[in-house]
Amino acid sequence: MIATRRHDIVLSAPRQLLTIAEYAALGPTGRGYTELLEGRLLMSPSPSLSHMSASGELFRIIKPQLPAHLRVVQCLDIDLGYGPPDGPGYSRRADLIVFHESAAERLAAEGGLIQADEVEVVIEIISPGRHRTTRLAKFTEYAEAGIPHYWMVDTSGAPSVQSCHLTETFRYQRNDETRGVFKTEVPFPVTIDLAELE
8 A cells, every 4th residue: 555645644545546526635735746547646756946937937927918717827636527527537737727717716616626628728847757748648638638728848958838729639739849939829818938937
């Protein structure tokens, strides 16, 4: 049996596959973080200082450019909505997400996790050792969940963004990687000077 630590409380890893509701009931993570893959807890190390700095800068840059009906947050779980509510759950914790303000109201009233259909953009910062997860696994999972836009940010050299948008076949179309200044009009107008992430 594997033990995980949440807020200095040691929890034994569950023997059964977890639903999304059971996962949400575990509460916030202390050291490291978890995701839920087909009902199984996946532990990941806490992000590095440079990773969190880039995430903080992106949040600072994006927030004032958002229209009133959208909100941006860091490190929030997304229920990808695979399968029935009483079946094994599947959630990912994204570096940043842009979602509808109505979802914040629902979460305040009901609790639980943000739903994939409430999200407009998922932003992942590529960490060393997580290239395959970010560029392949999450690329596929977020598309299959129907999230309209996925931005992958690479800060390993000169910072870059590769933005992707959902097609009618629930696959992402990759746009060219952008360095310098990233500017787009969809799903909302935003300009990001990537040099600020260095």
